[in-house]
Amino acid sequence: MAATLCRILLPKQGWLPFTQCVRHGSKSVTRHKRPLHFLKQKLMSVTRYIPPPRPVPLGAYPRKTSRDQEDDPFTILIKKKLKSVLQESKMIAVVQNSGSTGDEMVLLKYKLLKHGITVKFFPNQVVRSFLKDSTYSNMAPLFIGHTVLFISKEPKVKEMLSSLRTSRHMLLLGAFIDNTLLSAQGVVSYSKLPSVAVVQGELVSGLTLLTSQTAAMLQRHPAQLSALLQQHVKQQSSEGAPKAEEAT
Amino acid sequence: MFSIIKAAVGGLTALCRVNGHQQGLLHGHLKVLASGLKTHDIPPDYSEVMLPDRRKLKFVKKMPDFKNAKKEMKNLKDIQGPATAANAFTKGEFAIVAMGGGYLHWGHIEMIRLTINRKMDPKTTFARWRVNGPYKPVTRKGLGMRMGGGKGAIDQYVTPVRYGRFIVEVGGKVELGEIQRIMTEVAQKLPFKAEVFSRASLAAFQKRHADMEQNNQNPWTFKEITLGNMLGIRKVLSPKDLCHNGRFAGKFHLPWRV
Numbered sequence: 001m002a003a004t005l006c007r008i009l010l011p012k013q014g015w016l017p018f019t020q021c022v023r024h025g026s027k028s029v030t031r032h033k034r035p036l037h038f039l040k041q042k043l044m045s046v047t048r049y050i051p052p053p054r055p056v057p058l059g060a061y062p063r064k065t066s067r068d069q070e071d072d073p074f075t076i077l078i079k080k081k082l083k084s085v086l087q088e089s090k091m092i093a094v095v096q097n098s099g100s101t102g103d104e105m106v107l108l109k110y111k112l113l114k115h116g117i118t119v120k121f122f123p124n125q126v127v128r129s130f131l132k133d134s135t136y137s138n139m140a141p142l143f144i145g146h147t148v149l150f151i152s153k154e155p156k157v158k159e160m161l162s163s164l165r166t167s168r169h170m171l172l173l174g175a176f177i178d179n180t181l182l183s184a185q186g187v188v189s190y191s192k193l194p195s196v197a198v199v200q201g202e203l204v205s206g207l208t209l210l211t212s213q214t215a216a217m218l219q220r221h222p223a224q225l226s227a228l229l230q231q232h233v234k235q236q237s238s239e240g241a242p243k244a245e246e247a248t
Numbered sequence: 249m250f251s252i253i254k255a256a257v258g259g260l261t262a263l264c265r266v267n268g269h270q271q272g273l274l275h276g277h278l279k280v281l282a283s284g285l286k287t288h289d290i291p292p293d294y295s296e297v298m299l300p301d302r303r304k305l306k307f308v309k310k311m312p313d314f315k316n317a318k319k320e321m322k323n324l325k326d327i328q329g330p331a332t333a334a335n336a337f338t339k340g341e342f343a344i345v346a347m348g349g350g351y352l353h354w355g356h357i358e359m360i361r362l363t364i365n366r367k368m369d370p371k372t373t374f375a376r377w378r379v380n381g382p383y384k385p386v387t388r389k390g391l392g393m394r395m396g397g398g399k400g401a402i403d404q405y406v407t408p409v410r411y412g413r414f415i416v417e418v419g420g421k422v423e424l425g426e427i428q429r430i431m432t433e434v435a436q437k438l439p440f441k442a443e444v445f446s447r448a449s450l451a452a453f454q455k456r457h458a459d460m461e462q463n464n465q466n467p468w469t470f471k472e473i474t475l476g477n478m479l480g481i482r483k484v485l486s487p488k489d490l491c492h493n494g495r496f497a498g499k500f501h502l503p504w505r506v
Binding site: 027029030034036037039040043044047048049053072075 | 287486
């Protein structure tokens with residue numbers, strides 16, 4: 001304030017004012033922050049920055065996670081492979097691997113490959129994000145922990161179960177066989193089912209039971225047949241007589 | 249336990265299974281899968297970056313060559329306010345920018361020069377000065393002298409630096425992560441607050457201030473009140489407040505002011 005009074009511009013060279021101030025105010029540029037005049041303090045507080053109001057108060061909603069990130073090229077590649085694998089195969093078994101050695105893996109793979117079952121490894125993160133968007137979304141809870149996929153074009157469950165029984169570290173979690181999701185027990189009961197041919201044969205035999213019996217009877221000795229028919233007539237008459245007695 | 253071969257290699261071997269099952273039998277068991285996937289960004293393309301011949305910081309003299317050195321007034325207003333010169337990028341990508349006013353003397357300049365020259369790789373990086381060598385004389389009276397007896401003798405020369413001035417600019421075939429550590433080491437030793445910026449981060453910093461000005465909900469602004477001299481407030485303000493609009497206090501910059 002006093003300093004402003006001292007800074008008088010000299011319009012012409014050699015012109016001196018009538019009065020010269022001797023008071024020199026304190027410096028404005030200091031190493032410390034100069035104490036502000038109370039009115040200036042008021043001015044600073046009146047003209048402070050007021051940010052725009054938040055639409056939602058802080059902490060009301062959980063923070064947005066990084067889920068909506070775009071997939072990187074490698075993940076896209078893995079997903080393509082996964083899609084082709086799921087479409088081609090009829091049986092997809094999810095097995096938990098609790099630390100099998102390399103040798104055990106080699107042996108297991110050899111056993112399974114003899115029956116046409118391939119062993120696949122996919123990262124769980126990628127698998128879960130892929131399943132979320134596809135029709136196989138109910139399989140997602142299976143992919144937790146160290147998982148391995150057993151894939152085959154024909155559902156050879158018995159052979160798979162036998163090879164898994166022998167391996168110490170592999171544990172069956174679930175399977176997706178013939179468009180049905182099965183648990184571990186479901187897979188075991190599926191394996192105990194007879195084959196399609198056997199079931200068809202049973203059905204056919206059940207339907208043609210009567211006709212086959214009649215055919216067998218006719219092929220026997222005619223004396224036996226006549227004796228059977230006489231017995232049948234007797235039974236019918238005996239049945240008819242008590243019925244008539246009951247009626248009367 | 250599984251042998252340690254990366255999943256990327258395993259994936260590639262899975263793709264290259266041309267000869268049927270036998271190849272898979274040999275290599276497929278050797279797979280370790282992490283619970284997540286580490287992906288790496290594509291490294292930046294430095295084919296267009298031209299490095300100058302002299303890459304390191306030049307030696308700066310302690311004082312200018314004067315036959316008759318003249319004493320100067322203190323003139324502290326060369327520290328006050330924002331910088332108008334050397335406040336933008338020229339050739340480099342990263343810079344140390346002053347966040348306050350102050351004087352750099354030869355010791356500071358030597359420190360900057362030695363640290364950066366020692367720690368940077370001249371094959372891939374170059375550095376440029378954005379401040380002049382010391383030119384402003386600073387006088388000091390002898391220790392224990394009483395007041396009076398004229399102005400003291402010239403003690404040293406300094407370079408005045410304002411808020412927003414670039415000190416050193418660095419560029420070349422490097423990313424910020426490689427060079428930031430070195431530059432923050434230097435920035436923290438300067439006599440004023442300084443920060444390391446890249447082109448993008450400086451633009452973002454300036455944009456943030458511009459956005460603050462835009463979306464300020466306060467109907468009263470410092471500029472409005474001082475221009476109109478409302479309530480005679482200019483009695484307690486300096487003429488510089490009209491220019492700086494309350495964002496500067498002496499040599500200090502007040503970042504919370506809009």
